[in-house]
Amino acid sequence: MLVLEDDADLRTILCELLSLSGAEECVRAGSLEEVKRKRVEALGCGLALLDINLGAGVPSGLDAYRWLKENGFTGRTVFLTGHARSHPLVREALELTNVQVVSKPIESKVLLALVRGGSHGSGTA
Numbered sequence: 832m833l834v835l836e837d838d839a840d841l842r843t844i845l846c847e848l849l850s851l852s853g854a855e856e857c858v859r860a861g862s863l864e865e866v867k868r869k870r871v872e873a874l875g876c877g878l879a880l881l882d883i884n885l886g887a888g889v890p891s892g893l894d895a896y897r898w899l900k901e902n903g904f905t906g907r908t909v910f911l912t913g914h915a916r917s918h919p920l921v922r923e924a925l926e927l928t929n930v931q932v933v934s935k936p937i938e939s940k941v942l943l944a945l946v947r948g949g950s951h952g953s954g955t956a
Contacts, residue, residue, distance in 0.1 A: 832946070833858045833876040835866055835895050836911065837885045841935075845880060848939055852946040854878075863890040863898060874899065877906040878945060883920045883932075884912065891920055896930070909945055911935050 832854045836842040839861065846857035858873050860866045862885060866873050873879075879899060881892035892910055899908075908930045914921050924932050933941060 832856065833860070833866070833873050833879040833881075833906075835860045835863075835880065835885070835892060836882045837861050838882075845937075845942070848942050849946060852939075852943045854946050861885075863895045866895055867898070870902070874902055874904050876904075879904065879906055879908045880945070881908060881910050882912070883910045883924055884914060884918075893920060893923055896924075896927070907931075907945075907948075909933055911937060 832846075832849050834842055834845045834849070834857055836845060842859050842861065846859055849857050856872075858869055858876055860869060860873070879896075881895050883892040885891055896908055896910075910924045910930060910932045912918070912921050912924070912932060913935045916922065916925065921932060924930060
C-alpha cells in the first residue's frame with residue numbers, strides 16, 4: 832500500500848490502520864518528490880491512497896496519480912480529501928475512471944474494505 836499524505840500524523844495512523852487491516856507493507860510519502868524517491872516500492876503497490884491536496888504551491892495527489900500511471904502503476908487508486916465535491920481538485924478526481932474519492936476522516940471499516948480489495952459506498956465524497 833502506498834500512502835501519500837502531507838500530514839505526518841495522519842500518514843502514520845493510516846499506515847498503522849492498514850497494517851491492522853491486513854496490509855503487508857505501507858510505503859509512506861509526504862510529497863510527490865518522496866514518492867519518486869521511493870519509485871520501486873511505490874510502483875509495486877497494489878493500492879495507492881493519495882491525499883488530493885498536498886498543500887499550496889506543491890504537486891497535488893492528482894499529479895502523483897498521473898506520475899504513477901505514466902510509470903506503469905497498475906494498482907487501484909483511492910483519493911482522500913477533506914474538501915467538498917465542488918473543490919477543483921476533487922472535481923478533477925471525480926472525472927477519472929477506475930478511482931475512488933473518499934472523504935476524510937476515513938472510517939476504519941472503509942479502510943478495511945479498501946485493503947480487502949472491495950469498495951465501500953460509505954465515506955465516498
